[in-house]
Amino acid sequence: MSGITLVSANPSLESSLVELYGKSSAVRRVWSDQWRDPVETTMDVCAADPELLVIGSDMTSEAVRTLIPAVDRRFPGTTIVALVQTRDTDYAMDLLRLGARDVLDESTAAEEFRAEIDRVLEVAKIRRERTSHSDTALRRRVITVLSPKGGTGKTTLATNLGVGLARRMPNQVLLLDLDTQFGDCAPSLGLQPEHSLIQAMASPSHERSALKVFVTQHRSGLAVLAPPEDLAAADDIDADRLKPTIAALTEEYPFVVIDTAGGIDSACLAAMELSTDLLLVSTTDVPAIRALRRQLDALDQVGFVSQRRSFVLNRSNAKVGLSVADVEAAVGLETSFQIPSTRIIPVSTNEGVPVIEKEGGNVARKLEDIVDYYAPRQDDSSRTFLRALRKER
Ligand SMILES: Nc1ncnc2c1ncn2[C@@H]1O[C@H](COP(=O)(O)OP(=O)(O)OP(=O)(O)O)[C@@H](O)[C@H]1O
Ligand SMILES: [Mg+2]
Known part of the structure; x- marks a missing residue:
């Protein structure tokens, strides 16, 4: 499990992530207008078994609400972060409840963005270590x-x-x-x-x-x-x-x-x-x-x-x-x-x-x-x- 998958139609977001994490940081962007159901979307999105999944704000809120629990259930080791254009507390809380680890403004400044993501990944790592003897057996x-x-x-x-x-x-x-x-x-x-x-x-x-x-x-x-x-x-x-x-x-x-x-x-x-x-x-x-x-x-x-x-x-x-x-x-x-x-x-x-x-x-x-x-x-x-x-x- 490694790398970052970005779900977005926006190539400039991908470039920002590459810039932030360096060229060697397996950033993969996925997007399709053809996804038929949440299972298919989840499988495509997590095909590379990413450590971090960033969901762009261009995915519809309905699709985000279906994707997050589906990924959380099938790929519990993947840390999910959702990006939003404007801060809506109820929506953010909803996404956290569904399994996102953080909800960030897409416009967050680069350093702050990286610091926030690093913090979330660190917590995820500790959690994984704590449950490493068998995530599924525990869950x-x-x-x-x-x-x-x-x-x-x-x-x-x-x-x-x-x-x-x-x-x-x-x-x-x-x-x-x-x-x-x-x-x-x-x-x-x-x-x-x-x-x-x-x-x-x-x-x-x-x-x-x-x-x-x-x-x-x-x-x-x-x-x-x-x-x-x-x-x-x-x-x-x-x-x-x-x-x-x-x-x-x-x-x-x-x-x-x-x-x-x-x-x-x-x-x-x-x-x-x-x-x-x-x-x-x-x-x-x-x-x-x-x-x-x-x-x-x-x-x-x-x-x-x-x-x-x-x-x-x-x-x-x-x-x-x-x-x-x-x-x-x-x-x-x-x-x-x-x-x-x-x-x-x-x-x-x-x-x-x-x-x-x-x-x-x-x-x-x-x-x-x-x-x-x-x-x-x-x-x-x-x-x-x-x-x-x-x-x-
Ligand atoms: N701690 C409690 N205090 C007061 N009433 C209770 C308490 N626990 C259960 N009851 C009541 O006792 C009744 C039986 O409870 P419940 O239906 O949960 O038991 P059960 O073991 O599933 O029963 P059954 O074997 O018939 O399915 C219910 O009306 C329930 O509201
Ligand atoms: Mg009963």
């Missing part, structure tokens, strides 16, 4: 939310985690609802899906981009794949057909959160097989805790031991005579997170607006902690820039 996560009992908070956690992750990485997170009969992720998010998992499973050859047709988009940037409405159709979901579908979805989305029905059914087994993480949930009542202990023993016995296990104690403040330490001892797992019992959660379920979208409260912060765990915040240039922009406002 790609399939998180299955599990509980032996019904009603413990799986859907609450799965939807909030999905939305929280998507707000940081729009269009890179899928919430797959594998509660095949009574899944309610979509209504909990105020969505009415037009398609379901059944169509995704039937999609010929599991063409990756084709699968995206069957997801429903949430305003946060989260994609949701729902089970069928028709209970009889849920019977058609078997593990052998489900596994290749999940595998294809995990190729398309770096983060997949899977909600499950209580217990361990065949869909859940298929999901666990492909998971990197298990998020186990229990409430504080003895039957739920006993069941979780037995579930963990069963997972050990059948060899599901490689996934990272985390334990959420939901309704952790319920006064039922068991302390957190009692629960941990009984389950044999330390609690990673505790969510108190609160009226806000059922209210938000009924409203179809996840708690994490209602900024600021104690519970939203606790849910953000779970998001942090899977997608640690990085004190990178985009955040510094975002902070600076906020101060400016």
Whole structure:
């Protein structure tokens, strides 16, 4: 990975970059009026696997908005900088959210321009080194939310985690609802899906981009794949057909959160097989805790031991005579997170607006902690820039 790719029809911008970085600095300019879709554009633009991608201000804002997340997803090592003619804070913030590392005025003076770019590249280098042991292994996560009992908070956690992750990485997170009969992720998010998992499973050859047709988009940037409405159709979901579908979805989305029905059914087994993480949930009542202990023993016995296990104690403040330490001892797992019992959660379920979208409260912060765990915040240039922009406002 090296060099700079400039996406622009403007040759003088290319000359400026060559002047700035010297003739030996592999600057490559690409431009086409024939690009048909974002994938094609991304492949052309990143053909040389550039370290730095500079997007000229002559690309339409719509095209820039599609290109940035597409490059970010497929070429996470490439640092993206967008140029603008006039400073529009909302547009700049949008591009940063989508994955640009910096947004610069095209008219910025040469030295300042170079200093800014060097700073961004330095941060990118540190970030790469920090995650060098495997960028994809660190980034790609399939998180299955599990509980032996019904009603413990799986859907609450799965939807909030999905939305929280998507707000940081729009269009890179899928919430797959594998509660095949009574899944309610979509209504909990105020969505009415037009398609379901059944169509995704039937999609010929599991063409990756084709699968995206069957997801429903949430305003946060989260994609949701729902089970069928028709209970009889849920019977058609078997593990052998489900596994290749999940595998294809995990190729398309770096983060997949899977909600499950209580217990361990065949869909859940298929999901666990492909998971990197298990998020186990229990409430504080003895039957739920006993069941979780037995579930963990069963997972050990059948060899599901490689996934990272985390334990959420939901309704952790319920006064039922068991302390957190009692629960941990009984389950044999330390609690990673505790969510108190609160009226806000059922209210938000009924409203179809996840708690994490209602900024600021104690519970939203606790849910953000779970998001942090899977997608640690990085004190990178985009955040510094975002902070600076906020101060400016
Ligand atoms: N911490 C909490 N405080 C108060 N209510 C909660 C809490 N967590 C979940 N609930 C409520 O409990 C109910 C069940 O939660 P949820 O649907 O998330 O559980 P589930 O494990 O997915 O259930 P099922 O197994 O039926 O799918 C919902 O009405 C939800 O709003
Ligand atoms: Mg549920």
